[in-house]
Amino acid sequence: MERDVKQLIAQMTLEEKASLCSGLDFWHTKPIERLGIPRVMLSDGPHGLRKQEGEGDHLGLGESIRATCFPAACATAASFDEELIEKMGETLGEECQAEDLSVLLGPAVNIKRSPLCGRNFEYFSEDPYLTGKMAAAHIRGVQKWDVGTSLKHFAANNQEYNRMSCSSEVDERTLREIYLPGFEIAVKEAQPKTIMCSYNKINGTFSSENKWLLTDVLRKEWGFEGYVVTDWGAVADRVKGLEAGLDLEMPGSGGENDALIVKAVREGSLDESVLDETLERILKVLFSYVDHRHPEAVFDREADHEKAVQVEKECAVLLKNEGVLPLKKGQSVAYIGEYAEHPRYQGGGSSHINSSKVTSALESARAKGRNVTYVKGFPGDGDVCDEEELQKALAAAAAADVAVIFAGLPDAFESEGYDRDHMRMPDCQNRLIAEVAKVQPNTVVVLHNGSAVECPWAENVAAVLEMYLGGQGVGEAADALLWGEANPCGRLAETFPMKLEDNPSALNFPGDGKKVHYAEGVYVGYRYYEAKKMPVRWAFGHGLSYTEFAYSNVRISAENFGDEDEIGVSVDVTNVGSMAGKEVVQLYVKDCTGTFGRPVKELKGFAKVALEPGETKTVTLTLDARSLSYYDVDLGDWYAPSGKYELLLGHASDDIRLTAEVTFQTRKVLPLEITAATTIGELLGNPVTAQIIGQMMQKATQDERRDISSATQSESDTKMMQSMMMGMPLKSLVSYSVMTVDQLQGLMQMLKAALGQR
Ligand code: BGC
Numbered sequence: 001m002e003r004d005v006k007q008l009i010a011q012m013t014l015e016e017k018a019s020l021c022s023g024l025d026f027w028h029t030k031p032i033e034r035l036g037i038p039r040v041m042l043s044d045g046p047h048g049l050r051k052q053e054g055e056g057d058h059l060g061l062g063e064s065i066r067a068t069c070f071p072a073a074c075a076t077a078a079s080f081d082e083e084l085i086e087k088m089g090e091t092l093g094e095e096c097q098a099e100d101l102s103v104l105l106g107p108a109v110n111i112k113r114s115p116l117c118g119r120n121f122e123y124f125s126e127d128p129y130l131t132g133k134m135a136a137a138h139i140r141g142v143q144k145w146d147v148g149t150s151l152k153h154f155a156a157n158n159q160e161y162n163r164m165s166c167s168s169e170v171d172e173r174t175l176r177e178i179y180l181p182g183f184e185i186a187v188k189e190a191q192p193k194t195i196m197c198s199y200n201k202i203n204g205t206f207s208s209e210n211k212w213l214l215t216d217v218l219r220k221e222w223g224f225e226g227y228v229v230t231d232w233g234a235v236a237d238r239v240k241g242l243e244a245g246l247d248l249e250m251p252g253s254g255g256e257n258d259a260l261i262v263k264a265v266r267e268g269s270l271d272e273s274v275l276d277e278t279l280e281r282i283l284k285v286l287f288s289y290v291d292h293r294h295p296e297a298v299f300d301r302e303a304d305h306e307k308a309v310q311v312e313k314e315c316a317v318l319l320k321n322e323g324v325l326p327l328k329k330g331q332s333v334a335y336i337g338e339y340a341e342h343p344r345y346q347g348g349g350s351s352h353i354n355s356s357k358v359t360s361a362l363e364s365a366r367a368k369g370r371n372v373t374y375v376k377g378f379p380g381d382g383d384v385c386d387e388e389e390l391q392k393a394l395a396a397a398a399a400a401d402v403a404v405i406f407a408g409l410p411d412a413f414e415s416e417g418y419d420r421d422h423m424r425m426p427d428c429q430n431r432l433i434a435e436v437a438k439v440q441p442n443t444v445v446v447l448h449n450g451s452a453v454e455c456p457w458a459e460n461v462a463a464v465l466e467m468y469l470g471g472q473g474v475g476e477a478a479d480a481l482l483w484g485e486a487n488p489c490g491r492l493a494e495t496f497p498m499k500l501e502d503n504p505s506a507l508n509f510p511g512d513g514k515k516v517h518y519a520e521g522v523y524v525g526y527r528y529y530e531a532k533k534m535p536v537r538w539a540f541g542h543g544l545s546y547t548e549f550a551y552s553n554v555r556i557s558a559e560n561f562g563d564e565d566e567i568g569v570s571v572d573v574t575n576v577g578s579m580a581g582k583e584v585v586q587l588y589v590k591d592c593t594g595t596f597g598r599p600v601k602e603l604k605g606f607a608k609v610a611l612e613p614g615e616t617k618t619v620t621l622t623l624d625a626r627s628l629s630y631y632d633v634d635l636g637d638w639y640a641p642s643g644k645y646e647l648l649l650g651h652a653s654d655d656i657r658l659t660a661e662v663t664f665q666t667r668k669v670l671p672l673e674i675t676a677a678t679t680i681g682e683l684l685g686n687p688v689t690a691q692i693i694g695q696m697m698q699k700a701t702q703d704e705r706r707d708i709s710s711a712t713q714s715e716s717d718t719k720m721m722q723s724m725m726m727g728m729p730l731k732s733l734v735s736y737s738v739m740t741v742d743q744l745q746g747l748m749q750m751l752k753a754a755l756g757q758r
Contacts, residue, residue: 003283003284003287003291005279005280005283005284005287006276006280008035008037008283009276009279009280009283011035012032012035012279014262014265014266014272015258015262016032016035017261017272017275017276017279018258018259018261018262018265018275019032019255019258020032020037020279020282020283021242021247021248021249021257021258021261021275021278021279021282022248022249022250022251022252022253022255022257022258023248023249023250023251023252024039024252025251025252026052026232026250026251027041027042027043027051027052027251028040028041028042029042029248029282029286030252037283037286038290040102040103040286040289040290041100041101041102041103042101042102042103042104042105042148042150042229042250043096043101043103043104043105044104044105044106044350044351045104045105045106045107045150045350045351046073046104046105046106046107046108046122046138046351047069047070047071047072047073047076047092047106047122047346047351047353047471048067048068048069048070048092048351048353048355048471049064049065049067049068049092049095049096049099049101049104049353050064050067050350050351050352050353050354051064051065051067051099051101052064052065053065063354064353064354065099065354066301066354066355066356067095067299067301067353067354067355067356068091068095068301068304068305068307068308068353068355068356068471068472069308069345069346069353069355069356069358069471069472070088070091070092070307070308070311070471070472071308071311071312071315071468071469071470071471071474072121072122072346072347072351072450072468072469072470072471073107073108073121073122073123073124073134074120074121074122074123074124074450074451074468074469074493074494075312075315075316075467075468075469075470075471075490076088076124076134076138076311076315077124077125077130077131077134077493078315078316078317078466078468078490078491078492078493078543079311079314079315079489079490079608080130080490080491080493080584080586080606080608081314081608082133082134082136082137083137083608084311084314085134085137085138085141086137086138086140086141087141087307087311088138088141088307088311089137089138089139089140089141089142089143089144090141090142090144090145091141091304091307092104092141092142093141093142093143093144093145093146093147094145094294094297094298094299095297095299095304096142096145096147097145097146097147097293097294097297098297098298098299099299101147102147102148102285102286102289102290103147103148103149103150103193103194103285103289104142104147104148104149104150105149105150105152105196105350106122106138106149106150106151106152106351107124107134107135107138107139107149107151107152107186108122108123108124108152108153109123109124109131109132109135109151109152109182109183109186110123110152110153110155110156110157110158110179110182110198111123111125111126111127111128111131111158111178111179111182111524112124112125112126112158112451112494112525113126113158113159113505113509113518113524114158114159114419114503114505114506114509114510115420115423115451115452115453115494115497115500115503116159116419116420116421116422116423116451116500116509116510117158117159117160117419117420117451118159118160118414118415118416118417118418118419118420119160119347119349119414119415119416120414120450120451120494121346121347121414121449121450121451121468121469122347122351122416122450124182124493125493125494125525126493126494126495126524126525126526126540127493127525127526127540127602127603128177128178128179128180128181128182128185129181129185129602129603129604130493130603130606131181131182131185132181132182132183132184132185132186132189133185133189133606135151135182135185135186135190136185136186136189136190137190139151139186139190139191139192140189140190143190143191143192143193145294145297146288146289146292146293146294147289148192148193148194148226148285148288148289149192149193149194150192150193150194150195150196150229151183151186151187151192151194151195151196152195152196152198152231153196153197153198153199153207153231154183154195154196154197154198154207154213154214154218154228155175155179155180155183155197155198155202155207155213156168156170156175156179156198156200156202156207156518157198157199157200157207158179159419159509159510159511159516160416160417160418160419160510161418161419161510161511161513162510162511162513162514163198163199163200164199164200164233164234165199165200165201165514166200166201166510166511166513166514166515166516167200167201167202167203167204167514167515167516168200168201168202168203168516168518169203169515169516169517169518170202170203170518171518171521171633172631172633173521173522173630173631173632173633174518174521174522175202176631177522177630177631178522178524179518180217183195183218183222184222187218187222187223187224188222188223191224191225191226192226193226193227193285193288194226194227194228194229194248194285195218195224195226195227195228195229196228196229196230196231197210197213197214197228197229197230197231197234197246198231198234199231199233199234206234206236206237206241207234208230208234208235208236208241208244208246209236209237209240209241209243209244209246210244211243211244211245213244214228214244214245214246215244215245218245219245225281225284226281226284226285227247227248227278227281227282227284227285228245228246228247228248229247229248229249229250230246230248230249230250231250232250232251232350233250233251235249235253235257238253238257238260238261239260239261239264239269239270242261242270242274242275242278243270243274247278247281247282248282261275301356301357302357304356305356305357305359305472305473306473308471308472308473309359309473309476309477309480310473311471311473312467312470312471312473312474312476312477313477313480313481313486314489314490314582315467315468315470315477315490316465316466316467316468316470316477316478316481316488316490317465317466317468317488317490317491317492317542317543318463318464318465318466318481318488318490318543318544318545318546319464319465319466319492319496319538319542319543319544320458320461320462320463320464320544321462321463321464321544321546322462322463323462324402324442324444324462324463325444325463325465325482325484325546326481326482326483326484326546327402327404327482327483327484328484329483330371331371331400331401331402332371332372332373332399332400332401332402333365333370333371333372333373333400333401333402333403333404334372334373334374334375334393334396334397334399334400334402334403334404334440335361335362335365335372335373335374335375335404335406336374336375336376336377336393336396336397336403336404336405336406336432336436337376337377337378337380337405337406337407337429337432338376338377338378338379338380338381338406339380339406339407339408339446339448340360340361340362340374340404340406341360341362341363341374341376342360342380343358343360343361343406343448343467343470343474343475343478344380344408344409344410344411344448344449344469345358345448345469345470345471345472345474345475346469346471346472347411347414347415347416347450347469348411348414348415348416348417349415349416349417350416351416353472355472356472357472358472358475359472359473359475359476360475361406361446361474361475361476361478361479361482362374362475363475364475364476364478364479364480365479365483368479368483370479370483373396373399373400375389375392375393375396376389377389377390377392377393377405377432378390378426378428378429378432379410379428380410381410381411381412382410382412382426383410383426383427383428383429384428385427385428385431386428390431390432390435393432393435393436394435394436394439397436397439397440397443398439398440400440401442402440402442402443402444403436403440403442403443403444404443404444404445404446404482405429405432405433405436405443405444405445405446406446406448406478407425407429407432407433407445407446407447407448408425408429408447408448408449408453408467409425409426409448409449409450409453410426413426414449414450414451419509419510422500423452423453423454423497423499423500424453424454425449425453425454425455430456430457433445433457433461434456434457434460437457437460437461438460441462442462443460443461443462443463444461444462444463444464444465444482445457445461445463445464445465446464446465446467446478446482447464447465447466447467447468448467448468448469448470448474449466449468449469450468450469451494452494452495452496452497453496454498454499454500454537455496455537458537465478465481465482465488466490466492484546484579487545487546487547487579487580487581487582488543488544488545488546489543489545489581489582489583489584489608490543491541491542491543491584491586491652492538492539492540492541492542492543492652493540494525494540495525495526495529495536495538495539495540496536496537496538497529497534497536497537498535498536498537502529502534502536504520504523504524504525504528505518505520505524507519508520521597522597522599522630523599525540526539526540526541526599526653527599527600527602528599530599530600530601530653531599531600539652539653539654539655540603540652540653541584541586541603541650541651541652541653541654541655542652542653542654542655543584543652545577545581545582545583546577546579546581547575547576547577547578547579547580547581547611547613548575548576548577549573549574549575549576549577549581549583549611549651550573550574550576551571551572551573551585551649551650551651551657551658552571552572552574552658553570553571553572554569554570554571554649554658554659554660555569555570555571555660556568556569556570556647556660556662557569557570558662559661559662559663560662560663560664560665561625561662561663561664561665562625562664562665562666562667563625563666563667563668564625565624565625566622566623566624567622567623567624567662568620568621568622569587569605569620569621569622569623569647569649569660570618570619570620570621571585571618571619571649571658572616572617572618572619573585573609573611573616573617573618573619574611574614574615574616575611575612575613575614575615575616576614577613578613579613580610580611580612580613581610581611582608582609582610582611583608583609583611583651584606584607584608584651585606585607585608585609585619585621585649585650585651586603586605586606586649586650586651586652586653587603587604587605587606587621587623587647587648587649588601588602588603588604588647588648588649588650588653588656589601589602589604589623589627589628589645589646589647589648590645590646590647590648591628591630591640591641591645592643592644592645592646592661593641593642593643593644593645594643595630595641597630598630601646601648601653603653604623604627605621605622605623605627606621607619607621623647625638625640625664625666626638628640628645628664632670634670634671635668635670635671637668639666639668639670640664640666641664641666642664642665642666643663643664644661644662644663644664645661645662645663645664646659646660646661647659647660647661647662669686669687669688670685670686672685672686672689672755673757674689674730674748674751674752674755674757675730676729676730676731676744676748677729677730677731678729678730678751679726679727679728679729679730680693680697680725680726680727680728680730681725681726681727683730683751684726686755688754688755689751689754689755692747692750692751692754696747697725700738730744730747730748731744733747
């Protein structure tokens with residue numbers, strides 16, 4: 001039964017209404033007991049429950065209940081596995097029901113613009129499509145249990161430096177194509193119960209009072225039905241925020257902002273209906289939880305630990321392998337590095353979980369009776385070279401068949417609240433890896449980090465396994481993957497550039513503290529490296545397996561398609577190796593119409609398939625007009641120019657196996673403003689004006705032919721004439737005596753009339 005929230009709102013005093021617009025404390029909404037409205041709890045998120053008893057603190061410093069720490073989004077994105085993430089979400093949803101949490105704050109879908117963002121570990125990818133798909137899966141899973149999610153941080157919050165006040169200066173096309181689609185896809189496909197607005201400003205306006213963002217785009221265009229909550233403390237002008245579409249303020253301002261709402265209504269500067277609409281949204285979400293409690297839900301910490309291990313096994317990315325992995329039974333292996341014993345498995349800040357249990361790779365290896373020795377080698381929590389430990393590590397490495405170094409970033413290197421200063425790993429680790437590789441050719445590096453790092457030793461080691469911040473089961477997962485009990489199947493959701501300076505945001509990150517200019521535009525991540533033909537350490541989508549996959553038989557459901565059509569792209573994938581494994585089929589689209597400012601290619605589809613040795617499966621992915629489109633700001637819509645597009649299928653962005661070509665035909669017409677500066681080329685690009693200009697030019701050419709014999713014109717003359725003509729503004733027709741001022745006026749009138757302009 002749906003509650004009649006309108007009827008409840010009608011019974012409230014103005015003060016009661018305003019009171020529901022902010023939190024009771026850090027984690028609860030306010031109750032109105034006389035109307036049967038209970039308080040409910042919201043809690044971080046995203047990859048585990050950080051439920052704090054009592055008033056709590058939002059910085060993650062205080063204790064929270066023991067919970068399961070699943071792999072962070074940096075890892076789960078690399079799974080490229082929607083089903084897996086949905087299942088993980090289901091487990092989180094059940095845990096929330098068991099712990100009486102109405103909303104789990106996450107997932108976080110900000111784009112990894114720079115490897116330095118301190119919170120990259122909580123974010124999925126540099127690619128908006130992958131981000132949106134993974135977030136939608138997470139939301140679907142959690143919300144199956146009638147628990148809400150909070151898609152965050154909306155929007156353009158891509159750094160920690162001055163995140164509470166800095167203005168992200170981003171042009172609309174870049175926002176639409178890179179920074180918003182993660183939210184858009186998740187909203188359209190999974191309808192999160194809440195969205196959390198970011199602290200920062202966008203082009204000068206705080207997200208918390210940005211009507212364009214919170215109402216025009218989010219609700220009117222995308223159809224968001226839930227409520228918007230502030231990031232904790234993100235309110236600027238409360239009343240302006242309410243009018244812009246901001247609903248719930250968290251944690252609250254001791255009633256200060258509620259009083260401002262009451263005052264604004266009393267003074268007549270805020271229409272009470274705006275407040276009523278906000279309450280409707282808040283109460284609908286509240287009761288969707290309160291009226292759908294699940295007494296059968298249990299938080300089984302043991303079982304969920306196992307699930308965390310299983311998820312992480314699907315996320316790890318095998319970046320390099322010269323045959324040393326998987327390790328073979330009976331080999332003597334030296335485990336080096338403190339993360340072998342105490343893995344780094346989660347990041348700092350609001351997502352920090354008080355883990356129910358953590359298992360290390362060393363412990364797992366010992367439990368399985370593997371032939372491993374262990375040397376700490378370097379400290380896990382800092383950057384201090386310990387000569388004695390280094391010597392011990394070298395001796396152990398030289399004495400063993402294989403050396404496995406468990407390396408990565410210490411806690412203090414990446415966290416919510418601040419960005420990284422550089423992209424390097426601690427010097428002590430880089431040095432140890434380089435030295436060990438000199439004495440042991442079979443050196444394997446296992447990485448624990450939340451985002452790309454520089455790997456100066458990459459050429460000199462035999463294998464690299466990226467575990468990311470893999471949650472509390474990371475050690476067991478690493479053990480299974482290293483020893484071949486599981487086959488790595490993750491793919492990079494971000495590029496690993498050679499060095500920080502190669503990153504497209506390098507000159508504009510993190511800005512001067514007041515503004516950060518997203519000057520690289522849509523050229524983020526692989527969109528940039530490919531356009532620049534820049535060598536990278538490991539490309540977007542890259543990831544090896546212990547088996548090999550062959551692609552064959554690409555086919556498309558139609559060669560031509562239009563605005564309303566969908567097109568199916570199929571390919572057969574075969575496991576041609578000797579171990580069961582999973583392939584991630586990636587589909588990229590390349591615009592071949594010659595349109596300016598488009599990346600070389602963009603990810604528009606993917607699917608993960610499990611294949612036994614020798615098995616073949618057909619993978620079919622679907623594309624629509626949007627998959628080919630860029631956002632045209634003048635049109636105010638997505639636009640794919642008519643023409644040819646290439647569909648690229650493969651194992652990674654730099655390992656395309658098969659391609660197909662389609663021809664797209666659009667009925668959309670770009671707007672054209674007729675002024676004296678409008679060029680002939682622009683007029684010929686518009687089907688309506690092209691007719692008029694075409695006729696005019698035909699006549700001019702005929703006249704000219706009478707004067708000059710075409711035989712005397714060289715190819716380059718013709719090309720020059722044509723291109724000068726295309727770039728010629730209307731006003732030049734007078735300058736070059738093609739027509740008089742009056743005739744030009746007449747022509748412009750005619751063109752305007754044809755376009756329906758005045
Ligand atoms: C973070 C959010 C988090 C909230 C509550 C904020 O500082 O940015 O991601 O959900 O605190 O802890």
